[in-house]
Each structure stands twice: as C-alpha cells, then as structure tokens.
Amino acid sequence: MKQNYARKYIIAIDEIDLDFEVFSAKNGYDDKKAPENGCYVYGLFVEGCRWDYDMCTLAESNPKVLYTKMPHIYFKPAKSKEIVFNHCYTCPLYKTLERRGTLSTTGHSTNFVGMIELPMQKRHSSKHWVKRGVALISALND
Numbered sequence: 001m002k003q004n005y006a007r008k009y010i011i012a013i014d015e016i017d018l019d020f021e022v023f024s025a026k027n028g029y030d031d032k033k034a035p036e037n038g039c040y041v042y043g044l045f046v047e048g049c050r051w052d053y054d055m056c057t058l059a060e061s062n063p064k065v066l067y068t069k070m071p072h073i074y075f076k077p078a079k080s081k082e083i084v085f086n087h088c089y090t091c092p093l094y095k096t097l098e099r100r101g102t103l104s105t106t107g108h109s110t111n112f113v114g115m116i117e118l119p120m121q122k123r124h125s126s127k128h129w130v131k132r133g134v135a136l137i138s139a140l141n142d
Contacts, residue, residue, distance in 0.1 A: 001038050005077035008037070017080040020117050022056065023072045038076035044093070046070050048134035058089060058120045058129060067140060073116065088117040089129045093136040113138065 006013040018038075034040075050068040052059035061068070093113040095101075101111030116136060120129065 001075060002077050005037055011079065015079055015081075016077050017083055019076045019078050019083045021074040021076065022051065022070070022118065023074065035074060035076065038074060040072050040074055042070075042072045043138065044070040044073065045137045045140055046091075046134065047097070047137055048132040049129060055121065056119060058118055058124070058134065061132075067137065070136065085117045087120060087122060089120045089124075089126050089134065090115050091118045091129070091134060091136055093138065095138050097137055097141050099135065 002013055002016045002018070005011070006016055023040075045067040046058075047067050048061065049058050050061050050065065051057075051070055053071070092099075093116055095111050095113060098111060101109040104110050120126075
C-alpha cells in the first residue's frame with residue numbers, strides 16, 4: 001500500500017505512514033467499491049475488550065466474551081506529518097492467538113503484523129488497555 005501510494009503521488013516512501021478508520025453503522029462504507037488509496041481489512045478479532053459501535057471506540061468486554069469481531073478497518077496511506085491520532089490506543093495486531101513467534105532475520109516476530117491506532121474513550125488511557133492485554137488477532141485457533 002505504502003509503495004503504491006508513494007509511486008502514485010511521487011513521494012518518498014519514508015514520508016508515508018498508515019492512518020486507520022474503523023467503520024461502524026454511523027460512518028459505513030461502500031464494500032462494492034475499492035478505496036482510491038489503501039485497502040479495507042476485515043475479519044479481525046479483538047481480545048481483551050470489544051468495539052463499541054455506538055461510541056466508535058474501544059469498550060470493556062462483555063462478561064464471558066473473550067474475543068469479539070471487529071468491523072472493517074480502512075488502512076489509508078498518507079504523509080506522516082499529516083496524520084493526527086487523537087486519543088488512540090496503539091494496538092498490536094498478531095496473526096494468531098499465541099502472540100509469539102520466532103524471530104526473523106529482520107529482528108521481528110513472525111507472528112507480529114503491526115500496530116493499529118484505535119480510538120478510545122476520553123476516560124481511559126493507553127495503560128488501561130495495555131493492562132487488559134488488548135490486541136487484534138487475524139485468526140482464532142477455533
């Protein structure tokens with residue numbers, strides 16, 4: 001995504017980062033049409049909390065519910081200096097529930113995908129969600 005964006009707009013790839021928009025009933029999206037830049041990602045699960053569709057933020061988990069399905073997330077490339085994250089939790093995204101993998105030659109875990117900025121309520125801090133072990137998972141073991 002970043003490379004395609006850099007080539008399209010003739011920008012150095014080092015100046016590009018990803019912005020995120022989580023879709024819900026309020027801001028919906030058109031799944032019949034691909035975005036002009038970036039991509040829609042769906043099928044992710046969140047562990048340690050849930051997504052509040054009314055507030056469009058992270059919220060406490062419902063009792064006895066370990067994983068909840070996330071709505072579609074729009075990964076949109078933009079110039080790094082133009083991206084502003086207001087009161088967001090930097091959430092890790094893993095391939096599996098194990099949250100660990102072997103280190104590759106790049107020094108990164110083979111299970112770790114990246115970090116995604118998710119909006120949170122003003123009353124919570126990032127520490128709140130870190131203590132709950134909140135993470136996005138692309139595939140459940142079940």
